[in-house]
Amino acid sequence: MRTLITIIILAANWMVQAQVVTSHNAKLSFFSEAPIENISAESNTGVSALDLSTKNVYFKVPMRSFVFKKSLMQEHFNENYMESSKYPFAEFNGKIIDQIDLTKDGTFPVSVQGDLNIHGVTKNYNVKAELKVKGGEISATSTFPVKLADHGVKIPRLVIKNIAEIVQVTVAAQYKPDSKDATQSSYSPKMK
Secondary structure: OHHHHHHHHHHHHHHHHOOEEEEEEEEEEEEEOOOOOOEEEEEEEEEEEEEOOOOEEEEEEEHHHOEEOOHHHHHHHHHHHOOOOOOOEEEEEEEEOOOOOOOOOEEEEEEEEEEEEEOOEEEEEEEEEEEEEEOOEEEEEEEEEEEHHHHOOOOOHHHOOOOOOEEEEEEEEEEEEOOOHHHHOOOOOOOO
16 A cells, blocks of 8 residues: 555656756847847857746846857956846746647747846746647747846947847747756756
């Protein structure tokens, strides 16, 4: 009888764990279109978690992981604008608000509502995203505007024509079932 109870508890624990899928190389990028020069940067080191039962979603990216075409832009981004030493990560914690069945193959346009923290300032966003399910694997993409002033990012007057006040942020993640080893990174996903 004890063996049966142990097996049931372990199976239940496995089923709960199987409800969370993660991405440990989520791609995040941003694009700033400005009169003098367009600016773009990309990171492939973001982490994300998606809870299939609650539809909670989480993203986190180290600010210093963004790579620019010009090293001077990268330096200014980290030191002058984002203050990456003081605010090392950007995080999003939200929820898919649409009723969808992620156990079935298909492409699902969804709305995600949640809090985005950049530069130590948290703002609520409602963004459109697309989830694709194929053979049990899930991928997600979204592009949405972020107003820098909303997050306390100040642009000096001297370079106001070089940097747009609103940047387009794009996220993309391929999710796999979570494993205990995968969540041991220094910036592992935290679900609400």
